[in-house]
Amino acid sequence: MRAADQYQQVTILLVDDDDVDYMAVQRAMRQLRLLNPLVRARDGIEALSILTSLDTIKGPYLILLDLNMPRMNGFEFLERIRSDPSLSSSVVFMLTTSSTDEDRMKAYSHHVAGYMVKTDIKDGFNNIFNMLEGYWRIVELPSA
Template identity: 60%
Template structure:
């Protein structure tokens, strides 16, 4: 996709997933599509919140790709904490999970996620997901400042 580079704002991809294979799949798809956006990874919700609360670690704007089933703090617990934190509440989150359960989809959307993506629908190489995200962050305006912050 061709874009005027003067208007393109780099978006950090924040992967919150304990599955190394899935993370490698996303990274491989980024390389194949020649997408050079920074990628930051957390292995669970606790680590993710810690990184998000340190602005030098995960730079805004960012998109979070969040797995639901993780140790220590799962995706729903992280979403609850994220939405209650004024500085993080506006974070754009896509759930990326193996769960096809309707109750998980409903709960995720009740936490205001931007999308719910089932990993086996994405495919082994994650190309469709990355192409969709590339179009998404080039079209939508993402918050560059935390909720309540002023430039």
């Protein structure tokens, strides 16, 4: 049985402008009974604002980052957080429709923890969150 306090320790920051993907993430979390707080930013600029605000995200967090967004895309966001000493240790998973080798290699050069391609939204997000649940149960995450 899952205890609520196990899941409130890790906040998920979803950086994605697609409302359908956001709803799919919410649905997957409900189906898997994950109680983690979910915070959404629609682009990199909003995500930076959330991360630098002292009261928005508490404790360890994971970032699920899309590549193609308005104002500041995923790569621009990665460059900004990796150059900021207070954010450089953020754990980031790319969650994107791009399956190109070029994008995957560029993401890993920015030290992402994983690169996941959105293929089948219905089952794909459940698989992703099953993997993430195992990840945050085992891995010691940096505190905010």
